[in-house]
Amino acid sequence: MASIKDVAAEAGVSVATVSRVLNDHPSVSAEARTRVLAAVDVLGYRRNAVARSLRTDQTHTFGLVISDVLNPYFTELARSVEEEARALGYSVIFGNADERPELQDHHIRNLLDRRIDGLLVSPTDGGSPLMLDAARAGTPMVFVDRWIPGVDVPVVQADGRAAVRDLVAHLYGLGHRRLAIIAGPAATTTGRERVEAFRAAIAEYGLTLPDDYIGQGDFQAESGRRATERFLDLPEPPEVVFAADNLMALGALDAIRARGMRVPEDIALAAFDDIPWFVHTDPPITAVAQPTGELGRAAVRALVARIEGRTPKSVTLPARLVVRRSCGEPSPEPSPEASTEASTESSTESSTEPSPAPRPSPAQRSKP
Amino acid sequence: MASIKDVAAEAGVSVATVSRVLNDHPSVSAEARTRVLAAVDVLGYRRNAVARSLRTDQTHTFGLVISDVLNPYFTELARSVEEEARALGYSVIFGNADERPELQDHHIRNLLDRRIDGLLVSPTDGGSPLMLDAARAGTPMVFVDRWIPGVDVPVVQADGRAAVRDLVAHLYGLGHRRLAIIAGPAATTTGRERVEAFRAAIAEYGLTLPDDYIGQGDFQAESGRRATERFLDLPEPPEVVFAADNLMALGALDAIRARGMRVPEDIALAAFDDIPWFVHTDPPITAVAQPTGELGRAAVRALVARIEGRTPKSVTLPARLVVRRSCGEPSPEPSPEASTEASTESSTESSTEPSPAPRPSPAQRSKP
DNA sequence: CCTCCTCGTGTAATCGATTCCACGAGGAGG
DNA sequence: CCTCCTCGTGGAATCGATTACACGAGGAGG
Numbered sequence: 001m002a003s004i005k006d007v008a009a010e011a012g013v014s015v016a017t018v019s020r021v022l023n024d025h026p027s028v029s030a031e032a033r034t035r036v037l038a039a040v041d042v043l044g045y046r047r048n049a050v051a052r053s054l055r056t057d058q059t060h061t062f063g064l065v066i067s068d069v070l071n072p073y074f075t076e077l078a079r080s081v082e083e084e085a086r087a088l089g090y091s092v093i094f095g096n097a098d099e100r101p102e103l104q105d106h107h108i109r110n111l112l113d114r115r116i117d118g119l120l121v122s123p124t125d126g127g128s129p130l131m132l133d134a135a136r137a138g139t140p141m142v143f144v145d146r147w148i149p150g151v152d153v154p155v156v157q158a159d160g161r162a163a164v165r166d167l168v169a170h171l172y173g174l175g176h177r178r179l180a181i182i183a184g185p186a187a188t189t190t191g192r193e194r195v196e197a198f199r200a201a202i203a204e205y206g207l208t209l210p211d212d213y214i215g216q217g218d219f220q221a222e223s224g225r226r227a228t229e230r231f232l233d234l235p236e237p238p239e240v241v242f243a244a245d246n247l248m249a250l251g252a253l254d255a256i257r258a259r260g261m262r263v264p265e266d267i268a269l270a271a272f273d274d275i276p277w278f279v280h281t282d283p284p285i286t287a288v289a290q291p292t293g294e295l296g297r298a299a300v301r302a303l304v305a306r307i308e309g310r311t312p313k314s315v316t317l318p319a320r321l322v323v324r325r326s327c328g329e330p331s332p333e334p335s336p337e338a339s340t341e342a343s344t345e346s347s348t349e350s351s352t353e354p355s356p357a358p359r360p361s362p363a364q365r366s367k368p
Numbered sequence: 369m370a371s372i373k374d375v376a377a378e379a380g381v382s383v384a385t386v387s388r389v390l391n392d393h394p395s396v397s398a399e400a401r402t403r404v405l406a407a408v409d410v411l412g413y414r415r416n417a418v419a420r421s422l423r424t425d426q427t428h429t430f431g432l433v434i435s436d437v438l439n440p441y442f443t444e445l446a447r448s449v450e451e452e453a454r455a456l457g458y459s460v461i462f463g464n465a466d467e468r469p470e471l472q473d474h475h476i477r478n479l480l481d482r483r484i485d486g487l488l489v490s491p492t493d494g495g496s497p498l499m500l501d502a503a504r505a506g507t508p509m510v511f512v513d514r515w516i517p518g519v520d521v522p523v524v525q526a527d528g529r530a531a532v533r534d535l536v537a538h539l540y541g542l543g544h545r546r547l548a549i550i551a552g553p554a555a556t557t558t559g560r561e562r563v564e565a566f567r568a569a570i571a572e573y574g575l576t577l578p579d580d581y582i583g584q585g586d587f588q589a590e591s592g593r594r595a596t597e598r599f600l601d602l603p604e605p606p607e608v609v610f611a612a613d614n615l616m617a618l619g620a621l622d623a624i625r626a627r628g629m630r631v632p633e634d635i636a637l638a639a640f641d642d643i644p645w646f647v648h649t650d651p652p653i654t655a656v657a658q659p660t661g662e663l664g665r666a667a668v669r670a671l672v673a674r675i676e677g678r679t680p681k682s683v684t685l686p687a688r689l690v691v692r693r694s695c696g697e698p699s700p701e702p703s704p705e706a707s708t709e710a711s712t713e714s715s716t717e718s719s720t721e722p723s724p725a726p727r728p729s730p731a732q733r734s735k736p
Numbered sequence: 737c738c739t740c741c742t743c744g745t746g747t748a749a750t751c752g753a754t755t756c757c758a759c760g761a762g763g764a765g766g
Numbered sequence: 767c768c769t770c771c772t773c774g775t776g777g778a779a780t781c782g783a784t785t786a787c788a789c790g791a792g793g794a795g796g
Contacts, residue, residue, distance in 0.1 A: 003752055014776045019754060027774055044501075049481040050427070051752030053418045054781050069447050072440070079437050082464055091478055093461050096450060110459055113417040133412075221644075253648055276589075280621055282650030371782055382746045387784060395744055419782035422751050
């Protein structure tokens, strides 16, 4: 493969001049420029990014380490991250941690060795020494979706509290009182926060969240199934199961079906994370939708800011409730809405208006 | 960040010795080795992959350019590719072409500039000059899923013909005679092959595939919706719609719902590509399942073989039919089976036995 | 005791770019 | 006409590794 030297020879100039042309440095004569460009064309020269990176100490690349590619939420996140990165002149190397800390470390190590300019991470756990060291050593880093407390790294995340409150209002309005949740791993912030948001919202209605109604999951479908089976084995099973992510909701649906029960007639189901498929499940699933695309874009902007030496702030965007049929009561959404939902990029993501859910005044109820 | 020079100084040896230790070259004394290792530890040294790649002219990385990350089929493919690559000591850089040739070119250019060791491509189109040049110039390349005729590049793909024949048998057995297909882009092999397989299978039953019953799609949900609407507007609409990929099936489902029609009572639906969500849609969708994981692994093995100088052969693995309820007749699969289906890695992928579908002897029927 | 090999090590070239510095030509200003 | 600046250019150092080659020490064999 032709190098800059070959181009220089072909054009009859020095390598310095070729390099200047390639980086359009101002002080190059028009004549030299055209000669170089011609030579580049003739030889089919392509700049060697490896050599360039070695010299300039920047790769114009960053790493994105996510917890599970098979989770459509992360897939969409990855997609929006790549898009925004491309728009800003960066490439992205993905690492799939598969919810396994050691795999996460493998990818971080690998990315660090490749001298990526920055790291976007959705941590699987509480933070390995490797990751913490990298952060402290000054590797530009931004957490997205999940984060690790006690580290000085900007966080880009969705705040689901209002939407979860809307969800509980919706459930309460439908007459449900025994509400259960399948939590994510306690090592993750989203694993903990979602339970807390749920518990707080429930408390506003004077209800409680007994330990029996907290299933321990790991954000994978299988754990959702197991947790749901345990719920159903309870002497007094819950009326509603709220899964803290979409895959566990899928597992829950499986478990419910396996018992020959129906949603929502026998038990209601809701999920955190909305995905296009939820429109088409039987029944369509009520979910808390994160502004995934915007999250990814904001994370990239923050990371690029850090790479360029600025100090970005953390970003929190609101999630919103999307009511469908899985909690009872026919969905109020007209059929055209189903069409809109299915499209990849939901254009109605701005969400100033939190939700169409019926909302009794909770403050009054929680007092007595 | 510490370099090999710093390590050499710390250990009191030359950079050559450090390098030897790091690459465990035999001729290094035990004493020097321990000193170097200690220095590496003290300084927290990490080898600079950029510099190493420049010198050795290999990156231990390859690129995977796929057509659409949001398509669960490709997501799973990407996942299995990364896994196998990691097992063989390679990293993978993904490029999402979003079914757009110019984006595909962007990624190929980018990957080539980064001097990846090889390229795994599922081409969006008939092949850009850039890609063809790269192939001819000797860049190790392997096509996966889709391919381009006339280029000497190994192909790893699934053969869906038997499964499609099984599908048609299943449909015929259920009494359906007017069968329509939503095709993928004619520029892709899968876009063409699936139509041909369908047409051939239909012919065995003495049926034909009129032009009106061939919808033109682009493997995206929206196109599936449009094609289905056109089918439904026909004076004599088809009894079955077969979508050539899972996203178009989703779009078709949308379009059918929007008219207030039901699957399978009013119209049957089947898809190419099976995905976990198809178990949970309303109704569960009958699909042709590719051995996605095995495809990804085989592709990686072939590419690594090429990189290492061997000349791998193309690989074709059989797809198989998975019957569910979307074509009529209650699914014969007992409910435990639904559980198995939902798991990420279907362990029953070997598929010696093609399908449980009823299969009249088609040869006799096609003769008269 | 001399010669030859082997072994461990260091010096320096190299990969393909970027960029500092020096240099010569030519124009402007005195 | 001389001086000084600007502009375009080239030479060479540099980034952090790998590796060919040289070299000295020490052991084996004659």
